Structures are given as C-alpha cells and as structure tokens.
Amino acid sequence: MIEFRSPQNEKLLSYIEGYYYLSEKNEKLPHYLTFPNNYTIVTFIKNGSVQQKGKIIYITKSNGNSLLSVITQYKSPLEIRYLDPVDEITIYLKPGALACIFPELINDSQVKTVFDCDAQFLKKEFNRISNKEGNKDLDTEIEKFLANRIGRKIDGLLAEMIKRLNNNQTIGEISAELNLSRQYISNYFKDGIGKSPTEFRTISRFRKAIKNHAIDETLTKLTYENSFFDQAHFNKYFKLLTSYKPKDFFKQTQGNNKVVWLII
Known part of the structure; x- marks a missing residue:
C-alpha cells in the first residue's frame, strides 16, 4: 500500500x-x-x-x-x-x-x-x-x-476564486460579487489552475462528499449537503467521476479523504 x-x-x-x-x-x-x-x-x-x-x-x-x-x-x-x-x-x-x-x-x-x-x-x-x-x-x-x-504566496484573486468555488458558488455568483466578467474569471482560473471553474466546482463537490462520508454520513444526507437535487442526480455525477455507484465506491476504496485509491 x-x-x-x-x-x-x-x-x-x-x-x-x-x-x-x-x-x-x-x-x-x-x-x-x-x-x-x-x-x-x-x-x-x-x-x-x-x-x-x-x-x-x-x-x-x-x-x-x-x-x-x-x-x-x-x-x-x-x-x-x-x-x-x-x-x-x-x-x-x-x-x-x-x-x-x-x-x-x-x-x-x-x-x-x-x-x-x-x-x-x-x-x-x-x-x-x-x-x-x-x-x-x-x-x-x-x-x-x-x-x-517557495517563491511567493498563492495569487490572491485565484485564492479567492478557489475559496468561493469550494463553497459551491457558481461562476455567475462569483462574477457578480467580484464585479468581473464570467469570461475573465474563466480565463484567469484556467491559466492558474489548468482546469475550468465549472470542472473544479464539480470535483470539489465530489471530494466534499467523500470527506463527509468518512464521518459516517448517509448517502441521502450527502446528496443534499453537497447541493445535488436528489439521489439520482448525486448518483449520476458520482458515476461520471468514478465509474461506480456511490454505495459500491465507498465499499471498495482505500486511502483518506485527501487521496482515494481503489486497489486492484
């Protein structure tokens, strides 16, 4: 291991x-x-x-x-x-x-x-x-x-975008609150992170569900706490990112909520 x-x-x-x-x-x-x-x-x-x-x-x-x-x-x-x-x-x-x-x-x-x-x-x-x-x-x-x-601190605007996306804010909400265009935010974020804000937010929600499951929360509770519409919506996103249904995924994976592996 x-x-x-x-x-x-x-x-x-x-x-x-x-x-x-x-x-x-x-x-x-x-x-x-x-x-x-x-x-x-x-x-x-x-x-x-x-x-x-x-x-x-x-x-x-x-x-x-x-x-x-x-x-x-x-x-x-x-x-x-x-x-x-x-x-x-x-x-x-x-x-x-x-x-x-x-x-x-x-x-x-x-x-x-x-x-x-x-x-x-x-x-x-x-x-x-x-x-x-x-x-x-x-x-x-x-x-x-x-x-x-370490040559410098993490870019301040990038750090603010990361924090807001991790708090499940949409690009539209971030655009309005920071008074920046959606296009500017998308380009700035992609240049700094290597992926789009939308992709980052989707993965952040997925990872937050893994973290919450580690403290024995039910799948139903995970669905709503991570802003998925219903269990079917949660299952769909989970399968897209893992190829597994949530129940099967949690049974088989190893690691912690930071890095998760399925040992073959």
Missing part, C-alpha cells in the same frame, strides 16, 4: 497536500485506480518510462531514463499499473501552488497530462533526493527541497 504523507514543515502547509515515494526495491507492484481531484500532481520517476493507453497508465523500468510529469486534469478514473518497480517521488500540490513552487512547469500544466517536462534542473534535483537512503532522510530532503523553492 502506498503511504501518503502529510508535510511536517509548517512552511509547506499552505502549498502541499502531501506526497509519497516508491522504491525500485519494492517487491509488491502497485496497481490501483485514482479518481479526479483538484490537486496538481508532480511526479518524478528515475530509470523508468510511462505510457498511456486509453485510461490505463503503464509504468515500466527504463535504465538511464528519468522523467518529470505534471497532471492538472482528468475527468474520469485512471488505472495506474506498475509493470516493474521504480524509484518515484509524487507530490500533490494544492490548487494555485504550482506557480509558487514550480513556476517552470506552468506552461506544461495547461495541457491535461505531460509525461516528460523539459525541466532538466528539476530532474537533477529530484534525482539527488531519490538517492537518499531511509524514509526519515527522504522525508526531510523532500520537504526541505520544496520549502526552499
């Missing part, structure tokens, strides 16, 4: 949701489904390669090849299948944090999935970190590296 780690460095709390790492020494190969979220996911893989076929991402060993990927957007589950063990570091950045820590990846973030960014300096740094032995040393090195890269 992949261990998702929350940052211990207080400087990172506003920017990083968490991270995990894998070692080529692992005997058990991960195989899981990952579901839509609003994080920006940055992954470094040493001596490996990635290939996507449809909704399946295959990770294989490739000596001498290292890659750095950035993912901002996927609207349906992705199956992640490791065919070989690899050294990997994956970081989940909070919305808007990419420009603060990895500004050189902003252009790549405008594309749904980039499996090999042309950022040689970052690759060298991640390669150096991945050579550390022992979990404690690796945790320390990852967090030190990330904290030292």
